[in-house]
Each structure stands twice: as structure tokens, then as C-alpha cells.
Amino acid sequence: MKPHHHHHDEPFRLQTPEFTDLNRKLDRRNFLLRTASGLGAVALGGLLGNWTLGAAPREKELEAIRQRVAPKAKRVVYLFMAGGPSQLETFDYKPQLQNMLGKGLPDSVRKGQRLTGMSANQAILPIAPSLYKFGQHGKNQTWVSELLPYTAKVVDELCIIKSAFTEQINHDPAITFFQTGHQLPGRPSIGSWVSYGLGSENQNLPAFIVLVSKDAAKDQPLYARLWGNGFLPSEYQGVQFRSGKDPVLFLNNPEGYDGTDRQEMLDYLTQLNKLQNESWGDPEVNARMAQYEMAFRMQTSVPEVMDTTHEPDEVFELYGPESRDKGTYAANCLLARKLLEKDVRFVQLYHQGWDHHGSLPKGMDKQCKQIDRATAGFIIDLKRRGLLDDTLVVWGGEFGRTVYSQGKLAANDYGRDHHPRCFTMWMAGAGVKAGFSYGQTDDFSYNIVKDPVHVHDFQATLLHLMGVDHEQLTYKYQGRRFRLTDVEGKVVKAILT
Incomplete structure (x- = not known):
């Protein structure tokens, strides 16, 4: 034979x-x-389980989600300030606290609300007025702290929400809640929901990209599951871009292996995977094939988008000198602009270091210097390129800080504990009112007195701006339909244009 x-x-x-x-x-x-x-x-x-037999084509189902609301935003960039920046030192001006240094927080204000284990045993909760001056800026005379001089200059572009609140008082559940709509790990992240619901506009880059500042204090850990896909197919997870010689891990070819070999290997692998798919009908097989193909295309697209050497000096000047140092917050803001220009759907920056239980003035001073100029430069850059019209920019952390000092208090030194009851976030760009403030807290920045915005309301509003009805964007898993906003969430219509 x-x-x-x-x-x-x-x-x-x-x-x-x-x-x-x-x-x-x-x-x-x-x-x-x-x-x-x-x-x-x-x-x-x-x-x-979830390998639905003869399920209706996904495209049809997603079309129904998309048609209900005309999208204002094509892209989102979410500047996540991990650790919980103090609203009292940034945007929530409380001048009446100045003569209350060291006085106990009144019970009528605390209302028996839960404290963290860190300050629950303090006999007195001593009020710590902010050490910093506030000034009024922009056409609406918006109050901004002297710690944010560059942000103050672009305040007319911002929609400041002073009445955000959350249910979580500790970092991990609070950040998980913001990123996935649930306090326990395992649900898809907000960027994964967006890329699942809307797909990609650029075939050579992932729809959801994550950048973590290398120049931030690592006071609280960040977990990759915060940008994970949860139970959605794995092609929708966030892809972290790094500042080293391998921006995306395992993307480069091994030594002595070229693109032709890679292509041939992928062809054979695809055939093997197709065989497995025909036999098992597991959607993860298709997801894996899509990821291999994307990785192959990214070998060309990633080095090109990561290269900022062609940017003119005035751009680096706009974002600040650190923007020349890859992996810093400033450099990541500049990179985010390049990714948005390439129509990446969801870009998320994480900047740690906002957890100031002690020496808050020193910590806040440093943090604000790291992010202030680059954030404002980023807004200016997006605006002049016409990108702000259809890009939504979000800034904020997982909760706020307490008006009282945790531990020792001096006139020029204090710390603040976690405060989920009220804090400040801002949005800018596509579809939100510019130069607008929404919501109000009491004289102690302790409770909300007007227009509260829950985490799920914020998530519903973000999806709405992208043309998605948050109640319709669901995924069936283990017999139940899940969504980012769980069973809650109202679009905050008052902040929309």
C-alpha cells in the first residue's frame, strides 16, 4: 500500500x-x-449548561438592544481613581467646617450609620476641615480645590456629580461593585458588557483595553478580575497594555520564529479547533479562535499604537513631562487618546494610591500632582481633535472619605476613613451637560440632601449614552438572565444634553 x-x-x-x-x-x-x-x-x-442548542442568532438579539436609544457616545474612557479620593479636598466645598476643627460629628448627622472597623472604636469622631483653599472657576463659578489647578481650567467641560453613593464600605467589594455591578467577584466587568453588547469598531485591537499607572502608590491591590469577562465569552475580557518591552504579555513570537510560521501554526490550530467545535458546540472554542486571530493582528497594531515618539513636543507639554515616561498616568492618558482615535470602544485607566487613612494632606498633594495636568490635558486634546463629541470620559473612585479624622488630628495633619454615603465623580463629553453640577450633600459632606446617584444609576446612564438599554443588555447564565445593573438602576436624565 x-x-x-x-x-x-x-x-x-x-x-x-x-x-x-x-x-x-x-x-x-x-x-x-x-x-x-x-x-x-x-x-x-x-x-x-450554557451551550444553547439552536439559540437565536446573537446579532438579532443585540440589534433590539441597540435600537431603543440613539447613542451619543461611541467610546468610553474611564479614569478609575482606586482607593477612594476625598471629595472634601477636591470638589465638595464645605467652608462652614472651618471653625469646627476637632468637634465631634453630631449624632443627628451620623444617624447611626455603619463605620468601618478602623474608626468604630474611636470615642469621638473629630471633624477635620480641609486644609486646602477652594476657588471658583469657569463661567458657572464652580468650586474647585487648589490641589487641582489644571482641572479647574477645564471645569466648563465637566459634569460634576456630588451625590454619588454606594453600598460597600471596604475596598474590594466597593471596587468590584463599581466595575461589575455586584460586590462579589465573578460577574462581567462594565467594559466587558460594553464590548459584548456593541462589538468592536477596530478589528486589529481589542474592544476593551486596560492601563494601570506604574507611578501610583500601590496601597490597595488591583485584580485582573476587575476587567474580567465573568461568565461572558472570554473574548470580551479587558486586555491589559503594559509599559515594558512586551506591552501585551505572550504576544511576541518566541525566539527564531517568524510571522509565516505563526500563520501556518494558526491555520492548523484553527482546523483543530473547528473540529472540536463541530464535536462539542462549545462557544469558548470560537472565542479562543477569535483571540488567536486577534493576537496575530495585534503583533502589528500594538507596537504602532504604543509608539508615541512621533507626537509633537507641545502634546507632551500639554499632558505634562511625565507623559514621556511610558506607563505613568500621564503617558497612559496620551496612549488612551491614541487608542480612542483608533476607535477602541472602552479604555480604562486605573490609578491607585487614594486611600488616605493618615497623612491625608501629604498623600492628596502627591496624588493630585500625578493626575491633574494630564487629566486636563487629555480633555483639551480630545476636544480639539473633535473626539470629545462622541467620547464619554468618566473620573472617580469606589467611595469617598469621612469628614472626621481617623486617628490623631492636628490642624495641618489628619486622615479620613472610607465613606460610601456620598462622594464626587465627574463625567465629560458625549451626551452629558458641560459646566454642570448635579446633586448636593449636607454641610458635613456626610449625607446626600438632593438627587442621589447610586452605582447602578451611574452604570445605567453610561450604557444609555452608548445607545444601550441597561435592562435589555442581559446574558443568560445558569438559568437566570443577568445584567450589569442587576435589578436596579435608573438613567440620570437630568445630566443628559
């Missing part, structure tokens, strides 16, 4: 015990599906 030569034009087949076994199982599956009663199919469906 002649030896059989493998030709490229005939289908690639593998005869191994594993594949024979696979095919045997496939026959059993077909038998179950074709049994007259159809009960076999029901049982099989139960075994396969």
Missing part, C-alpha cells in the same frame, strides 16, 4: 484515540438529539 501524503487541499484529519472518542461522543449526541421524544435533547441541554 502506498504511503499517504497529506495535501493542503484536502481536509486536515487527526486519527488519535482522543479524536476517535470525540467522534463516538458526537454520534451519541446526534442520537439524543434525534430521538423521537426529544427528551434526550432536553437532558443533553441540561448537561451542556
Whole structure:
């Protein structure tokens, strides 16, 4: 018998015990599906969990979600200030506290609300007025702290929300709640929901990209699950871009291996995966194929987008000198602008270091210097390039800080504990009112007295601006339909243009 030569034009087949076994199982599956009663199919469906048999095409379902609201924003950049920046030292001006240094927080204000374990045993909760001066800026004379001089100059572009609140008082559940709509890990992140619901505008880069500042104090850990896909197919997870020689881990070819080899290997791998998909119908196989293909295209697109050497000096000047140092917050803001220009759907920057339980003035001073100029420069840059019209920029952390000092208090030194009851965030760009303040806190920045905005309201509003109805964007998992806003969330219509 002649030896059989493998030709490229005939289908690639593998005869191994594993594949024979696979095919045997496939026959059993077909038998179950074709049994007259159809009960076999029901049982099989139960075994396969989420691998829906004959499910309606996803495109149709997503079209229904998208048509309800005309999108204002094509892209989002979310500047996440991890650790909880103090509203009292940034945007929530409380001049009447100046003569209350060291006085106890009145019970009528605290209203028996939960404290963290860090200040629950303090006999007195001593009021700490902010050490910093505030000034009025822009056409609406908006109050901004002297710690943010550059942000103060672009305040007419911002929609400042002073009445954000959350249910979580500790970092991990609070940041997880903001990023995924649930305090426990395992749900898809906000960027994953957006890329799942809207897909990508750029075939050579991921729809959801994450940048973490290398120049931030690592006071609280960040976990990759904060930009994970949860139970959505894995192609929707956030991809972290780094500042080292490998911007995306495992993207470069191994030593002595070129693009042709890579392409050939991918072709064979695709055939193997197709075979597995035909046998099992597992959507993760398709997700894996899509990721391999994307990785191959990214080998060309990533080095190009990461290269900022062609930017004119005045751009670096706008973002500040640190923008020349890859991986800093300022450099990440500049990179975010390049990614938005390439129509990346969701860019998320994380900047840690806002957890100031002690020495708050020193800590806030440093943090604000790291982010102030670059954030304002980023807004100016987006605006002059016409990108702010259809890009939504979000700035904020996972909660605020208490008006009282945690631990020792001096006139020029104090710390603040976590405060979920009220804090400040801002949005700018596509579809939100510019030069606008929304919501109000009491004289102690302790409770909200007007227009509260819950985490789910913020998430619903973000999706709305992207043309998605938050109640319709669902994913069926383990027999239940899940969504980012769980069972809550109202669009904050008053801040929309």
C-alpha cells in the first residue's frame, strides 16, 4: 500500500484515540438529539449548561438592544481613581467646617450609620476641615480645590456629580461593585458588557483595553478580575497594555520564529479547533479562535499604537513631562487618546494610591500632582481633535472619605476613613451637560440632601449614552438572565444634553 501524503487541499484529519472518542461522543449526541421524544435533547441541554442548542442568532438579539436609544457616545474612557479620593479636598466645598476643627460629628448627622472597623472604636469622631483653599472657576463659578489647578481650567467641560453613593464600605467589594455591578467577584466587568453588547469598531485591537499607572502608590491591590469577562465569552475580557518591552504579555513570537510560521501554526490550530467545535458546540472554542486571530493582528497594531515618539513636543507639554515616561498616568492618558482615535470602544485607566487613612494632606498633594495636568490635558486634546463629541470620559473612585479624622488630628495633619454615603465623580463629553453640577450633600459632606446617584444609576446612564438599554443588555447564565445593573438602576436624565 502506498504511503499517504497529506495535501493542503484536502481536509486536515487527526486519527488519535482522543479524536476517535470525540467522534463516538458526537454520534451519541446526534442520537439524543434525534430521538423521537426529544427528551434526550432536553437532558443533553441540561448537561451542556450554557451551550444553547439552536439559540437565536446573537446579532438579532443585540440589534433590539441597540435600537431603543440613539447613542451619543461611541467610546468610553474611564479614569478609575482606586482607593477612594476625598471629595472634601477636591470638589465638595464645605467652608462652614472651618471653625469646627476637632468637634465631634453630631449624632443627628451620623444617624447611626455603619463605620468601618478602623474608626468604630474611636470615642469621638473629630471633624477635620480641609486644609486646602477652594476657588471658583469657569463661567458657572464652580468650586474647585487648589490641589487641582489644571482641572479647574477645564471645569466648563465637566459634569460634576456630588451625590454619588454606594453600598460597600471596604475596598474590594466597593471596587468590584463599581466595575461589575455586584460586590462579589465573578460577574462581567462594565467594559466587558460594553464590548459584548456593541462589538468592536477596530478589528486589529481589542474592544476593551486596560492601563494601570506604574507611578501610583500601590496601597490597595488591583485584580485582573476587575476587567474580567465573568461568565461572558472570554473574548470580551479587558486586555491589559503594559509599559515594558512586551506591552501585551505572550504576544511576541518566541525566539527564531517568524510571522509565516505563526500563520501556518494558526491555520492548523484553527482546523483543530473547528473540529472540536463541530464535536462539542462549545462557544469558548470560537472565542479562543477569535483571540488567536486577534493576537496575530495585534503583533502589528500594538507596537504602532504604543509608539508615541512621533507626537509633537507641545502634546507632551500639554499632558505634562511625565507623559514621556511610558506607563505613568500621564503617558497612559496620551496612549488612551491614541487608542480612542483608533476607535477602541472602552479604555480604562486605573490609578491607585487614594486611600488616605493618615497623612491625608501629604498623600492628596502627591496624588493630585500625578493626575491633574494630564487629566486636563487629555480633555483639551480630545476636544480639539473633535473626539470629545462622541467620547464619554468618566473620573472617580469606589467611595469617598469621612469628614472626621481617623486617628490623631492636628490642624495641618489628619486622615479620613472610607465613606460610601456620598462622594464626587465627574463625567465629560458625549451626551452629558458641560459646566454642570448635579446633586448636593449636607454641610458635613456626610449625607446626600438632593438627587442621589447610586452605582447602578451611574452604570445605567453610561450604557444609555452608548445607545444601550441597561435592562435589555442581559446574558443568560445558569438559568437566570443577568445584567450589569442587576435589578436596579435608573438613567440620570437630568445630566443628559
